[in-house]
Amino acid sequence: MLLRLAAAIALPLSACTAAFADPVPAVAAAQGASPLYALELTALDGTSWKASKLAGKTVLFVNVASKCGFTPQYEGLQALYEARKDKGFVIVGQPSNQFMGQEPGTADEIESFCKMNYGVTFPLLAKADVNGGERTPLYTWLVDSPIGGGKKIAWNFEKFVVSPEGEVVGRFSPKTAPDDPSLVALIDKQLAP
Numbered sequence: 001m002l003l004r005l006a007a008a009i010a011l012p013l014s015a016c017t018a019a020f021a022d023p024v025p026a027v028a029a030a031q032g033a034s035p036l037y038a039l040e041l042t043a044l045d046g047t048s049w050k051a052s053k054l055a056g057k058t059v060l061f062v063n064v065a066s067k068c069g070f071t072p073q074y075e076g077l078q079a080l081y082e083a084r085k086d087k088g089f090v091i092v093g094q095p096s097n098q099f100m101g102q103e104p105g106t107a108d109e110i111e112s113f114c115k116m117n118y119g120v121t122f123p124l125l126a127k128a129d130v131n132g133g134e135r136t137p138l139y140t141w142l143v144d145s146p147i148g149g150g151k152k153i154a155w156n157f158e159k160f161v162v163s164p165e166g167e168v169v170g171r172f173s174p175k176t177a178p179d180d181p182s183l184v185a186l187i188d189k190q191l192a193p
Contacts, residue, residue, distance in 0.1 A: 033052075033055065033166065034055075034165065034166020034167065035141060035166075036051050036054065036138075036141060036162065036166045037051055037052040037054065037055050037166055038051070038052070039051040039137055039138055039141070041125055041136075041138060042125060042126040042128075043123065043124070043125060043126065044095070044107050044110060044111055044123075044124040044125060044126055044127075045107060045111075046107065046126060049123070049125065051138070054090065054092075054162075054166075055164075055166065056088065056164050057088045057089065057090050057164055058084075058088060058089045058090075058161070058162070058163060058164055058187055058190040058191050059089075059090050059091070059092060059161070059162040060077075060080070060089070060090075060091045060092070060159055060160070060161055060162075060187065061091075061092050061094060061138070061142060061159070061160040061162065062077060062091060062092070062093055062094065062157055062158070062159050062160075063093075063094045063095075063096045063130045063139075063153055063156060063157065063158055064093040064094065064095050064096070064103070064124070064156060064157060065095065065096065065097070065099065065102040065103035065156040065157075066095075066102070066103055066105060066109075066110060066113045066114070067101075067102040067103065067104070068099070068102040068103075068155075068156040068157065070155070070156055070157040070174050070175075071156075073157050073177060073178055074114060074117070074118035074120055075118050076177055076178030076179050077091055077093075077118075077120075077122070077178045078118055078119055078120050078121065078122065079178070079179070080178045080179070080184070080187070081121070081122045082121075084187065084188075084191060085122075087191045088164065088191060089187065089191060090122065090123065091122040091123075092122065092123050092124075092125060093114075093120070093122060093123070093124040093125065094124075094125045094128065094130060094136070094138070094139070095110050095124060095125070095126075095127040095128075096127060096128060096129060096130045096153075096156070097127060098129055098130060098131055098132075098153075099155050099156050102156055103127060103156075107126065107127065110124065110127065111124065125138075130153045130158075131152045131153050139153065142160045142168060142171075145167075145168035146168070147160075147168040147169060147170060147171050148160070148168060148171055149171075154173065154174060155174040156174055157174040158171070158172070158173060158174050159171070159172040159173075159174075159176060159183065160172075161183070161186050161187060161190065163190050164190060169186065169190065170183070170186045
């Protein structure tokens, strides 16, 4: 009966459950947009960065750090971004210092490190927590999605793929390289017309 009712009012079931969680995402869901697009993020330089600019794009969210064994993945991430950015693909890096203090730098230091060592041009958000009570709303949304499974972020360079419709469609471990065939195939599937 609930499914018939939801179908009758043309709302996805997720919008019905989201209505009890947070009023802003519920409004977005009721209008047919992903709750992601209602989030206001903070760019690495401290300016406001509206997630609504991601609507209609395939997005790879990655929590990043500059002093981690996985840090060389920046090179592969930049190559992945360069190869697909004109097709509606974007990578959003989320610096976090939660894993053995492997991102201790200031915003300027992080930006400089990423550009000088890896030529990073994809957007980076302000350093923030991806686990625990201070987890950002973005990472709460990613982790609490059906694909996220409510499981905390394991380490730096964990990856989430979000479809152009704003749904989490994949979660990949930190060990998954940016050129891993399963990750690339999922991204390309989302980019397909």
